[in-house]
Amino acid sequence: GQNIDQPTEMTATEGAIVQINCTYQTSGFNGLFWYQQHAGEAPTFLSYNVLDGLEEKGRFSSFLSRSKGYSYLLLKELQMKDSASYLCAVSDSNYQLIWGAGTKLIIKP
């Protein structure tokens, strides 16, 4: 079956760096997405990786290793507003998105 694994919850300190991991097993691969979702709100797109390597976008970076079925989202200079759930999703061979359960990130002062 198809599966996306990510930690349920993580805690970090304001101003620090945190890495959220995502491992996947899917039938085919057409890209990996990260979305941010604040409690009770809609997910918003953060990043897309289809080739191996690091994509940097301001304070957020996303890394992909297709051979390892692994990605991570790196958040630098954490701010209180970064407290949210981070969703990992993989586009499979049919371009259907398979979603992880999300990682709830708690930022402490």
Place this chain on the structure above:
Amino acid sequence: DGGITQSPKYLFRKEGQNVTLSCEQNLNHDAMYWYRQDPGQGLRLIYYSQIVNDFQKGDIAEGYSVSREKKESFPLTVTSAQKNPTAFYLCASSGTGGTGANVLTFGAGSRLTVL
């Protein structure tokens, strides 16, 4: 500004009643989707549509129905056949084709509670 509008934001339903959730987009996107979100689980696809007057079942379509009479609109009906309808429902849209095809834009969600 372009976006997706879902309504109502909160909805309460008695057992045995059908309810319809509205989803309207002005992004000129061809594809539209309905997802269900439950605590501790990933988003699960209910139905999707890639073109007007056509739609396909997702992973958990039982107890739900949709229509796609206009490009802008993709309403979801939660029927009395859905055994556990209490959830957060998210509508999304995207373009079709190319690397950006799967980048979804979501509505604000509708929270349905069955009393």
